Amino acid sequence: MDDTLGNGTTMEKGVLPDAPETSVRMSCRNINVFYGEKQAIYDVSLQIADRSVTALIGPSGCGKSTFLRCLNRMNDTIEGCRVEGEIMMEGKDINSPVIDPVLLRSRVGMVFQKPNPFPKSIYENIAYGPRIHGLAQGREDMDEIVEKSLRRAGLWEEVKDRLNLAGTSLSGGQQQRLCIARAIAVRPEVILMDEPCSALDPIATARIEELIDDLRKRYCIIIVTHSMQQAARVSQRTAFFHLGALVEVGDTDQIFTSPRDRRTEDYITGRFG
Amino acid sequence: MSDHIVSAFTEELERLSADILRMGGIVEEMIVDSCRAVLHNDLELAADVIERDPQVDRMEAEVERQIVSLIARRQPMAHDLRSVFAALKVSGELERIGDLSKNIGKRALNLDAAVFPAMRSGVARMAGPVSRQLHQVLNAYASGNAAEAKAVWETDDEIDQHYNALFREMLTYMIEDPRSISDGAHMLFMAKNLERIGDHCTNIAEFVFFQITGENLVQQDRPKL
Numbered sequence: 438m439d440d441t442l443g444n445g446t447t448m449e450k451g452v453l454p455d456a457p458e459t460s461v462r463m464s465c466r467n468i469n470v471f472y473g474e475k476q477a478i479y480d481v482s483l484q485i486a487d488r489s490v491t492a493l494i495g496p497s498g499c500g501k502s503t504f505l506r507c508l509n510r511m512n513d514t515i516e517g518c519r520v521e522g523e524i525m526m527e528g529k530d531i532n533s534p535v536i537d538p539v540l541l542r543s544r545v546g547m548v549f550q551k552p553n554p555f556p557k558s559i560y561e562n563i564a565y566g567p568r569i570h571g572l573a574q575g576r577e578d579m580d581e582i583v584e585k586s587l588r589r590a591g592l593w594e595e596v597k598d599r600l601n602l603a604g605t606s607l608s609g610g611q612q613q614r615l616c617i618a619r620a621i622a623v624r625p626e627v628i629l630m631d632e633p634c635s636a637l638d639p640i641a642t643a644r645i646e647e648l649i650d651d652l653r654k655r656y657c658i659i660i661v662t663h664s665m666q667q668a669a670r671v672s673q674r675t676a677f678f679h680l681g682a683l684v685e686v687g688d689t690d691q692i693f694t695s696p697r698d699r700r701t702e703d704y705i706t707g708r709f710g
Numbered sequence: 711m712s713d714h715i716v717s718a719f720t721e722e723l724e725r726l727s728a729d730i731l732r733m734g735g736i737v738e739e740m741i742v743d744s745c746r747a748v749l750h751n752d753l754e755l756a757a758d759v760i761e762r763d764p765q766v767d768r769m770e771a772e773v774e775r776q777i778v779s780l781i782a783r784r785q786p787m788a789h790d791l792r793s794v795f796a797a798l799k800v801s802g803e804l805e806r807i808g809d810l811s812k813n814i815g816k817r818a819l820n821l822d823a824a825v826f827p828a829m830r831s832g833v834a835r836m837a838g839p840v841s842r843q844l845h846q847v848l849n850a851y852a853s854g855n856a857a858e859a860k861a862v863w864e865t866d867d868e869i870d871q872h873y874n875a876l877f878r879e880m881l882t883y884m885i886e887d888p889r890s891i892s893d894g895a896h897m898l899f900m901a902k903n904l905e906r907i908g909d910h911c912t913n914i915a916e917f918v919f920f921q922i923t924g925e926n927l928v929q930q931d932r933p934k935l
């Protein structure tokens with residue numbers, strides 16, 4: 438059951454119809470999240486496919502970011518936040534005490550809405566992660582990791598002559614690609630992106646989308662976006678959240694042409710719910 | 711369905727479907743009138759049908775213009791996307807029906823006034839069921855009734871049977887009296903045009919059904935009579 442993807446609504450527990458031939462990278466079961474007394478996520482079960490892009494959409498405050506942060510235990514860092522349920526990755530529950538959250542976060546990388554390069558050189562921005570995780574044997578090896586990560590993020594040609602410049606000296610779109618390169622550098626399996634293009638212009642957005650499309654051949658990507666068009670363009674599967682619940686998940690084509698749930702329809706067509 | 715937050719979007723979609731229905735109404739009359747012109751040898755009415763065709767062409771162009779603009783500005787999704795897609799396809803089908811009706815009108819002008827009345831009424835008999843098909847599928851479009859669209863789609867074989875019967879009937883007249891061959895040939899083309907109008911109605915039914923349900927009517931589902 439864990440290596441199949443459920444299509445359609447997840448309202449009925451234990452029902453996982455139509456299993457496409459994609460393997461599951463992460464499997465979330467009955468996730469509930471609380472901020473103190475207040476519940477933000479209600480009993481969400483979602484299978485996330487490997488080597489593909491899953492888009493999380495839904496109205497502001499519906500819990501997209503909260504859910505995304507469950508996937509690399511970033512909610513641990515939030516005071517009063519409590520996560521219940523099971524998130525399996527390679528046969529292990531990521532919330533189990535044997536899992537080191539720092540290590541987990543190198544395998545499940547994250548890119549935020551606002552590009553947040555460290556106040557260091559471009560080179561150091563990339564090298565930092567591999568260094569603390571001991572991924573490079575010496576300078577030459579590190580140079581290679583830096584170049585490869587920047588190339589994969591589509592930034593190498595633009596910065597190869599100025600690797601010592603501050604990361605913050607780049608344009609917003611370049612900074613976002615730098616952050617993606619930084620996430621890639623530690624060889625993650627999953628990349629979480631929370632509205633990665635909302636601060637970017639259409640050209641920079643197109644470059645990130647092109648990059649996401651390229652990265653999905655290698656990684657499992659989960660992206661939160663407020664743009665229906667972006668979700669339709671970059672993702673293969675789309676999950677619609679509403680009031681903390683997962684209302685509907687399915688192939689992106691299906692969600693945007695024939696959603697099954699009225700709430701999904703109302704949201705993506707811009708109607709009063 | 712509730713309204714869009716951007717109310718102009720709702721208005722644009724409503725205008726689009728109103729235009730389609732208006733176009734459909736004109737085309738439906740063209741079918742009926744072209745066949746009435748044949749039945750009564752009414753040359754004026756035939757000429758009038760021919761003159762209505764450019765208006766239908768203009769309406770199709772206008773619908774296309776609206777749709778291109780709407781896609782560019784609104785990027786419709788889900789039911790809206792299906793509505794826009796259906797409007798585009800249906801307007802194309804209606805334009806074809808207009809052409810075929812015009813063609814019947816043109817042939818009506820070329821008939822011998824002394825043609826067998828039975829031949830004229832044969833064609834006119836087929837006009838009823840064909841125009842009813844169109845009427846019903848436009849109703850389904852206007853009311854969002856998927857079952858009604860499917861019903862039209864399922865009864866296309868009846869039109870085909872009408873056509874086959876009429877074909878044999880015309881051949882009989884032509885064999886009986888070779889002087890009727892020229893008119894008979896015109897009549898056969900008219901009958902063929904009506905049969906094709908029936909096919910276009912079936913296509914419209916498929917688009918209407920898709921717009922409403924998001925599902926395709928598949929060929930295997932159609933009962934063979």
Ligand SMILES: Nc1ncnc2c1ncn2[C@@H]1O[C@H](COP(=O)(O)OP(=O)(O)OP(=O)(O)O)[C@@H](O)[C@H]1O
Binds near residue numbers: 477499504515
């Ligand atoms: N640190 C926090 N402390 C308390 N409540 C929080 C915290 N973060 C989020 N919430 C609440 O949890 C709910 C879900 O918020 P979340 O940020 O996950 O929504 P979202 O779908 O990402 O919204 P947006 O699209 O606006 O980013 C909201 O009601 C929010 O107020």
Ligand SMILES: [Mg+2]
Binds near residue numbers: 661
């Ligand atoms: Mg958020």
